[in-house]
Amino acid sequence: MEQFTEILNRLYQMTAFSNIVENPAFLIMYALAFVLLYLGIVKKYEPLLLVPIAFGVLLANFPGGEMGIIQADSEGYVTLADGTKKLIWDMPLHDIAHELGLMNFLYYLLIKTGFLPPVIFMGVGALTDFGPMLRNLRLSIFGAAAQFGIFAVLLIAILMGFTPQEAASLGIIGGADGPTAIFTTIRLAPHLLGPIAIAAYSYMALVPVIIPLVVRLTCTKKELMINMKEQEKLHPSTTEIKNLRTLKIIFPIAVTTVVALFVPTAVPLIGMLMFGNLLKEIGSDTSRLFDAASNSIMNTATIFLGLCVGGTMTVEAFLNLQTIGIVIGGFLAFALSIASGICMVKIFNLFSKKKINPLVGATGLSAVPMASRVCNEIATKYDVKNHVLNYCMASNISGVIGSAVAAGVLISFLG
Amino acid sequence: MENISLALELMVVGMITVFIILMIVIQLGKWLIMGVNRIAPEQTVTHKRQTPTPAVPAADARTQAIIRAAVDRITGGRGQVKNIERLP
Structure with a gap:
């Protein structure tokens, strides 16, 4: 009987249940994974x-599965299962793969x-069209204003x-x-990679909720009814593009060269974006x-x-x-970026005869093309003929360049 | 306190850099538009026909365009369609 109990006990220890009973916090992580899977x-x-992120969360939190990432400390040491410490950069x-598991190998x-x-x-980059930006170059500056939130x-x-x-x-x-x-992370x-990635992608998914919220708080009906085509x-x-195809080929080469000279730390992002384009x-x-x-490459990389x-x-x-701080701070960063883009348009409108719809500023943050689509929907809600999609795309695409440059500045100062 | 001054410094430097870079990109775009307009304005396509050919039905013209595009894609732009004949 005693032997039978011991076998049962060993079996219990072998399963993940023993660890979950010991540390019920695992259940919170499962719940989080299920919520993310539901949202996706x-x-x-x-x-x-x-979906891949949520499934990764699930895999990482099965005790004994060895699929959780073990972060190296600031000096590069990781603690192995037996308690010994090893310098990660010295490990082949x-x-x-053998000592830390498959997921750590990939990581x-x-x-x-x-x-x-x-x-x-x-x-x-391969999926981006710089045409709207080239046709409305002056609107691209709002992609800079929207980086204020960062x-x-x-x-x-x-x-x-x-x-x-x-x-x-x-x-x-x-x-x-x-x-x-x-x-950047x-x-x-x-x-902080996990919570920051989750916050970033969750808020990007919530763009259809966050942008209308900020727009409602910062814009008047009159401003939202500014018709860009009528203003045009x-x-x-005065600028007319005669050969858009040639221009679109030269543009990524020229932008890469110029940005690389000014902010070399942004080259991995801007360079690859422009190469794809x-x-x-x-x-x-x-x-x-x-x-x-x-x-194929993008899909594999995404997985x-x-x-x-x-x-x-x-x-x-x-x-x-810290995670709670990241969730709150991330929302704040997002909202401030949208608001600062809108404010920049308002300031611009004070001094210009050619008025700009503040929604163009709201799309100065990246989230291409969802932000532009959302803003177009808001504009057409006030005036069915007021399609601002193309104008929003100009600041939206320049926002991608702007955020990559901002990342380059942060890395070069703090990296 | 030291970190706060670093954050303020980063805010000023970061925003100025982003604005300057995007202003450069905008100016660069304008120069490129001017340059391309001057050097390589899009040529108007003229269809010169030396010998009168029988009128091609619209459906055939479309089929020919599809065949040309397919050959262009499969051969990576190296292949050319010289003649398309309907087999008996």
Whole structure:
């Protein structure tokens, strides 16, 4: 009988139940994973990202499964299961796979090296059309104003007790650009990668809720009814594009060169974004590369990025006060970015005869093209003929460049 | 206090950098538009036909365009369609 009890006890110890009973916090992580899966699958909030992230969260929190990411400390040491410490950069990849598990192998190979975010940016570039931006160049400046949220929250987060590196990673959520947020966090505060990625992508998915909320608080009906096409007729633009195709080919090459000279730390993001775009614009000669960049490579990168980000959200890394601070700070960064873009348009309208709809400023944060679509819906709600999509896309696309530059500044100062 | 002054410094430097870079991108865009308009304005496509050919039905013209696009894609732009004939 005693032997039977011992066998049962061993069986119990072998399962994950013993660890879950010992530390019920795992149940919170399962609940979080299920909520994220629900949002991704049923509510269709960014399913391409939320589903892999949520499943990664689930995998990471099964005790004994060895799928949770073990973060190296500030000096690069990781604690193994037997309690010994090893310098991660001295460990060959097969040792990482063997001793820390498959997810850590993927994390240290693909994420920690900063490999995946630029690869995803290449795919984003391949799917981006700079046409609306080139047709409405002057509206691109609002992509700069909308980066204010990043730096404002950086200051607030420092006041809340975050270190400058952590605060910068938190602030970059205001750029509304997932790969940029991940890239910056990997460089500055890798231990916060999980909550920051979740906050960034969750708020991006909530763009249809957040933008109307901020717009309602900051804009009047009269401002929202400014018809951009009528303004264009009243004050026609003097610039005419005669050869858009050639222009679109030269533009990514020129922008990469100029940005690389001024902010070299932004090159991995801007460079890959523009490279992807160049592949698209060249046309049939590079169509196979374009197809790979925008489909197979991007999809593969998204799967691994999502799973690894989810894998960083272990009980120890996620359930703490810092995460709550990140959730609040992330929302603030997002809202401030939208509001600052709107304010910039309002200031501009004070001095210009050619009025601009403040919704163009609201799309200065990235989240392409969802932010533009949402703003177009708001504009048409007030005036069915007032389609602002193309104008919003100009500031929306320049916001991608703006947030990458802001990330470059943060990395070069704090990295 | 030191961190707060660093944050303020970053705010000023960061925002100025982002504004300057985007202003440069805007100016660069304007120069590129001017340059491209001057050097490579889009040429109007003129269809010169040396020998009179029988009028091609619209459906055939569309089919020919599809075949040309398919050949262009499959051969990576290296292949050319010289003649399209309907087989008996």
